[in-house]
């Protein structure tokens with residue numbers, strides 16, 4: 001009988017030994033990270049554990065002092081968030097990166113507007129509004145966000161959940177491989193959080209790998225495929241919600257409990 005080949009898929013995004021100090025504070029102290037294709041990976045850790053610093057390094061917003069980052073198996077060095085974005089890593093930073101005074105369409109295409117073809121677009125930078133509106137409508141309806149009736153609505157008139165929805169739609173609309181969401185439900189009520197969680201699952205089901213940083217353990221345990229536990233600047237364990245209770249995960253996070261033997265599994 002032939003042995004069945006067991007191939008571990010290559011992580012979409014991977015980091016090894018990331019280090020970053022801010023003066024005397026060591027925010028990352030040899031942090032490892034693995035995001036597998038098509039998964040929702042939650043990152044949890046106490047305040048100050050270094051989650052944001054690690055995510056910022058993966059998103060091109062922080063330059064690590066040491067360590068390596070691999071995208072699709074290739075070593076990368078991001079020089080800016082735009083650089084990471086152009087290689088397929090979209091990040092919705094905490095507090096949202098939407099411009100409140102602009103419309104939904106304008107926000108979706110902010111920084112990557114379509115120009116009309118020819119001289120009028122090239123020389124005079126004329127925007128191709130019709131194309132942007134058509135695509136905005138398509139992205140929002142693909143993600144089941146057509147409850148937002150009017151794509152010309154100004155973002156500041158939307159509810160918190162709708163805004164988060166637009167930010168997520170924007171992040172996954174542009175051929176991304178990875179979407180990083182920093183506390184996407186932090187400011188939301190129960191109903192709105194639910195919509196955003198459903199949306200995150202939909203995005204995952206469309207094949208985009210998602211990193212979800214959250215302090216909300218019930219949310220994490222509801223939607224994450226795996227949970228990366230961060231403590232004192234590094235990964236101490238990766239667990240599956242189906243195999244560990246929430247209180248044990250929190251105990252590992254705070255140092256009250258040792259991580260399971262053999263952790264973190266590579």
Ligand SMILES: Nc1ncnc2c1ncn2[C@@H]1O[C@H](COP(=O)(O)OP(=O)(O)OP(=O)(O)O)[C@@H](O)[C@H]1O
Pocket residue numbers: 022025026027045046047048049050051052053054
């Ligand atoms: N730009 C900076 N300058 C100085 N110190 C920083 C900077 N960014 C982070 N730190 C410090 O690095 C450590 C890790 O911070 P970080 O924000 O990454 O943690 P966190 O796990 O995301 O915390 P929280 O859950 O509170 O957001 C903290 O001690 C923080 O004060």
